[in-house]
Amino acid sequence: MNQVQPIALVSGATRGIGRAIAQGLAQKGVKVLLGARNLEAGREVAAQVSTPDAQVEAVELDTTSQATIDALAALIGEKYGRLDILVNNAGISLDFYPDLSVREKLSKTLETNVVGTAALTDAMIPLLEKSRHGRIVNVSSVLASFTSRGEEGWIYEDVAMPTYQASKAALNALTLSYAKLLADRHIKVNAICPGLTATDATNHYGDRKPEQAAKVAIEYALLDDAGPTGIFVDEQSKLGW
Numbered sequence: 001m002n003q004v005q006p007i008a009l010v011s012g013a014t015r016g017i018g019r020a021i022a023q024g025l026a027q028k029g030v031k032v033l034l035g036a037r038n039l040e041a042g043r044e045v046a047a048q049v050s051t052p053d054a055q056v057e058a059v060e061l062d063t064t065s066q067a068t069i070d071a072l073a074a075l076i077g078e079k080y081g082r083l084d085i086l087v088n089n090a091g092i093s094l095d096f097y098p099d100l101s102v103r104e105k106l107s108k109t110l111e112t113n114v115v116g117t118a119a120l121t122d123a124m125i126p127l128l129e130k131s132r133h134g135r136i137v138n139v140s141s142v143l144a145s146f147t148s149r150g151e152e153g154w155i156y157e158d159v160a161m162p163t164y165q166a167s168k169a170a171l172n173a174l175t176l177s178y179a180k181l182l183a184d185r186h187i188k189v190n191a192i193c194p195g196l197t198a199t200d201a202t203n204h205y206g207d208r209k210p211e212q213a214a215k216v217a218i219e220y221a222l223l224d225d226a227g228p229t230g231i232f233v234d235e236q237s238k239l240g241w
């Protein structure tokens, strides 16, 4: 990592796991740009998660809006001249919305989880290149792992969330491709699974807290130069694609 204060952008950081990632990075002294669709809401969260050493800054970001992505890339370029860490956390899951058709569910989910993530990543690559120690962390899910899905007795073998699982499988494919494309530009790209966590997305199911879920994302955001690229992990171990 740089000797100077690293700069991180976290998408979808107004609540849930993204908020906890932003908070955890700030606690490690990172300058965090907290991506928020609603800038006012983002500013409130940024004030809550700032530390005396690391003032968190809310920035407007809707990954389905190319205009907000382009404006944010320009803002980061002008104000900071580089980006060290991109955490692609923004994500949605619409499988349990019975009023939406499969076309609506799939196109909306892919637009946010895949197209938006790829567009944001592409826009940030020139800034990450300037870091010389760029890190991209894609927040994925073990539910998309073909390896795990093929294992008999797997803990989630009864889960079928067609649009969400397809979107995260596509995100995993992007992870491998970007890891390859960016390997000689000092940018490491990895996918992480935060684990089943009590957030709005899961109707606060279970007792795993966002702070715990954020740990693996933070670890891969702060990888040193000897760390891996192009892998998929959860907090315990490496996952099969």
Ligand SMILES: NC(=O)c1ccc[n+]([C@@H]2O[C@H](COP(=O)([O-])OP(=O)(O)OC[C@H]3O[C@@H](n4cnc5c(N)ncnc54)[C@H](OP(=O)(O)O)[C@@H]3O)[C@@H](O)[C@H]2O)c1
Binding pocket: 011, 012, 013, 014, 015, 016, 017, 018, 036, 037, 038, 061, 062, 063, 064, 088, 089, 090, 091, 092, 093, 112, 116, 139, 140, 141, 142, 193, 194, 195, 196, 197, 198, 199, 200, 201, 202
């Ligand atoms: N919770 C789990 O058990 C679990 C497990 C595995 C993976 N994940 C993944 O972890 C990530 C975070 O999940 P979560 O549980 O924390 O979800 P969450 O509580 O629903 O929060 C989602 C966040 O994403 C933002 N967001 C949604 N669409 C966006 C867009 N188009 N542009 C920018 N931001 C957008 C939301 O912003 P607003 O506040 O503006 O709506 C919110 O900040 C997701 O990628 C999810 O798939 C979650």
